[in-house]
Amino acid sequence: MTASFASDWDDLPAHLQDAVDNVLADEAEAEARVVAPQLYGSRVALRPFESSDDAALYEVLQDPRLDGRRNLPYKHDPWIPPSLHSTAAIREDWGAREHFLALAVFEPASGNLVGYTAMGWGWDPLCPWVNLVVAPEHWRAGIGREVVALLMDFLFGTTVANVVSCTVDAWNEEGIAFVTAVGFQPTGRYRRDGFCNGRFYDTLTFDLLRREWLALEEARSDGA
Amino acid sequence: MGLEGATIWLREQRAEDMPLLQSLRNDMRTQGYNKALPPDYTEPMLRGRFEERRFSLDRDDAVFIIERKADGRALGFIAYGNLEPRHNTMVGMGMDQEVWGSGAAREALDLLLGFLFLELGLRVVHMWTISENVRAVKLAEKLGFVISSRKRESCYKGGKLGDTLLMDVLREEYLDPRGLTDTLPKLEDAPGSMRNPPL
Numbered sequence: 198m199t200a201s202f203a204s205d206w207d208d209l210p211a212h213l214q215d216a217v218d219n220v221l222a223d224e225a226e227a228e229a230r231v232v233a234p235q236l237y238g239s240r241v242a243l244r245p246f247e248s249s250d251d252a253a254l255y256e257v258l259q260d261p262r263l264d265g266r267r268n269l270p271y272k273h274d275p276w277i278p279p280s281l282h283s284t285a286a287i288r289e290d291w292g293a294r295e296h297f298l299a300l301a302v303f304e305p306a307s308g309n310l311v312g313y314t315a316m317g318w319g320w321d322p323l324c325p326w327v328n329l330v331v332a333p334e335h336w337r338a339g340i341g342r343e344v345v346a347l348l349m350d351f352l353f354g355t356t357v358a359n360v361v362s363c364t365v366d367a368w369n370e371e372g373i374a375f376v377t378a379v380g381f382q383p384t385g386r387y388r389r390d391g392f393c394n395g396r397f398y399d400t401l402t403f404d405l406l407r408r409e410w411l412a413l414e415e416a417r418s419d420g421a
Numbered sequence: 422m423g424l425e426g427a428t429i430w431l432r433e434q435r436a437e438d439m440p441l442l443q444s445l446r447n448d449m450r451t452q453g454y455n456k457a458l459p460p461d462y463t464e465p466m467l468r469g470r471f472e473e474r475r476f477s478l479d480r481d482d483a484v485f486i487i488e489r490k491a492d493g494r495a496l497g498f499i500a501y502g503n504l505e506p507r508h509n510t511m512v513g514m515g516m517d518q519e520v521w522g523s524g525a526a527r528e529a530l531d532l533l534l535g536f537l538f539l540e541l542g543l544r545v546v547h548m549w550t551i552s553e554n555v556r557a558v559k560l561a562e563k564l565g566f567v568i569s570s571r572k573r574e575s576c577y578k579g580g581k582l583g584d585t586l587l588m589d590v591l592r593e594e595y596l597d598p599r600g601l602t603d604t605l606p607k608l609e610d611a612p613g614s615m616r617n618p619p620l
Contacts, residue, residue, distance in 0.1 A: 320456040324575035324585070359582070360575050385570025388589050389509070389545040397544065397608060402570040402587070 236300075236351065238343040241311060243300040246288050250301055253310040255284040262333040265393065266369060268315065270294075276393065291315065296322075302331070302344055311335045314344055316352065325352055326362045336371075345379045349410050362404040366391060373401060380413050381405045423485065426532045429525055431485035431499060438486050439467045441495050445515040452515065480504070487516070487529045496520045499529045501537065501546075509545045510537060521556070530564055534595055542605055544592050551576045552584040565590040565598065 236243040246254070258267060259278045267275045270290045279287060291299035296319055302312035311332050318325035327348050331341050352358045363381060365372040377383070381403035390400035423432035434442075446452055446467065447460035482502040486495050497516035504510040512533060516526045537543045548566065550557040558568070570587035577583070596603050 321575075323577060324572060360573055362572055362575075382573075384572060385568070385587065387547070387587065388569050388591060392508075392608065395608065402572070404573055404575075406574060 236347055237305070238347055240304065240338075241302050241340055241343055241347075242305045243302055243314065243344065243347055246291060246299060246301050246313075248285070248288070250310060251281065251285050251288060254288065254301075254313065255279070255281045257310060257312070257330075257332045258284060260333050263330065265366060265391075266330060266372065268328045268330050296320070302329075302340065311340060312344070314348060316348060318356075318358070322356050323359050324362065325356070325358050326364075327352070328363060341375055342379055349405070353407050353410055358407065360404050360406050361410075362402060364400045364402050367399040367401050368393075376403050380409060382409070424532050424536055425490075426528045428490055429496070429528050429532070430488045430490060431529060431532055431536075432488050434471055434484055434486055434498075436468065436471065438495050438498075439464050439471060441486075441517065442471075442498060443467045445497065445517065448515075448518065450518060481506075481510075485529075485533070487514075487525060489520075489525065496525050497529070499533050501533065504541070504543075507542045507544070509543055509547060510541075511547045511549065512537075513548060527560055527563060530560065534564060534590065538592055538595050539601075544608070545589055546595075547587060547589045550586050550588065551578065552586055553578060553581070558586065558588070561588050561590075565594040567594075 257263075261278075263278075264276050267273075267278075269275055269279070269287055273279060273283065273287060288299075291297070294317070297315065297317040299313060299315040301310055302314055303310050312330050312335065314327065314329045316325050316327045327345075329341060329344055329348075331344075349361065352361055362384075363376055364387070365376055367373075367386065382405065384402045384404050386399040386401050388399050389397040391398050423430050443462050443464050443466075446457055446462040449460055452458075452460070481504040482500065484498055484500040487497045487499055488495050497514060497520070499512070499514040501510045501512045512530070514526065514529065516529075520526075534546060537546050546566075548561060550561070552558075552571075566588040567590070568586050569589045572585040572587070574582045575585045592605075593603065595601075
């Protein structure tokens with residue numbers, strides 16, 4: 198015999214039906230009070246990766262303008278574009294990691310992949326980190342700024358994060374300009390963190406406090 | 422046997438070290454600021470972790486017991502992990518509070534740095550601590566570490582928000598004060614280039 202919960206409840210005696218209806222009404226009210234994470238912006242949206250994204254992700258990763266900026270999992274060289282096979286392995290690695298979320302950045306209208314982003318918090322949700330890669334053909338179109346807003350709203354709105362951090366290689370002037378423009382504060386560097394062009398380079402560290410983000414949001418809404 | 426200093430050894434862990442490691446794990450003064458909480462570790466838990474270690478020639482971590490040469494007493498541990506060969510690693514340590522201020526921690530860290538720079542050929546060594554742990558910061562600074570990054574309000578201990586500090590010491594910052602000559606190529610000046618990096 199199969200029966201849905203609804204039909205089971207419909208068959209309850211009247212006094213129990215009243216109790217069930219009251220519980221359901223309370224749950225609906227509670228659910229209405231919860232602010233759902235807003236991962237849809239005006240131009241882009243974020244969602245988990247699917248295996249059907251592999252070809253599009255592979256295409257994004259082939260662009261030489263992303264050399265050194267791919268933010269791939271440990272042991273995947275950021276200077277070498279991955280093969281299609283490695284791209285699938287990267288996507289699977291992202292999906293398997295704990296306390297970590299990698300999301301596809303796509304245009305809802307076309308469904309096109311225009312970048313990817315990740316966040317993680319290790320053992321401590323007080324201080325998560327984020328990273329972001331936008332496909333070069335979409336640079337300077339405001340996509341990065343919109344994704345950061347979605348990420349911050351998600352982390353500060355649905356988790357207990359107090360500070361969000363990110364890193365940018367010291368040679369990546371565009372990246373440094375971007376993270377500071379969206380509100381991140383410079384906090385130091387990992388010295389000699391990477392090596393290219395026959396030289397070591399530092400990785401710069403940045404963070405953004407909850408109160409700083411909220412103040413930025415307030416200023417933006419005041420100015421709007 | 423391990424790494425020998427003037428007054429201490431850094432040697433491998435042994436089964437008889439588990440009570441010391443358990444007590445350090447459960448000491449809020451030494452481990453209370455990190456994910457090691459709560460301080461309820463049992464000796465079998467530590468023994469299980471110890472016994473799970475397997476032989477490998479592809480190692481990216483180590484745990485040494487700090488042993489006093491004079492009487493063979495185990496004083497604490499010192500470790501490194503996330504090793505990138507010939508490049509960098511992260512170190513950490515824990516000492517029995519009875520020997521704080523004795524110089525053993527400094528000698529142990531100095532000894533480990535010597536191993537990392539002169540045997541493993543690393544270019545930089547990192548360590549994490551918190552702003553409240555002034556003793557750790559001062560100890561590291563005496564050995565050449567500097568605070569290179571400060572993650573603001575990212576740790577919580579004793580009811581207070583604090584900063585997480587990244588400290589690091591570069592290869593020449595270890596070698597030069599000790600009058601040691603570096604025979605590895607100075608990679609900062611090496612010829613050759615990769616694609617695209619706008620350095």
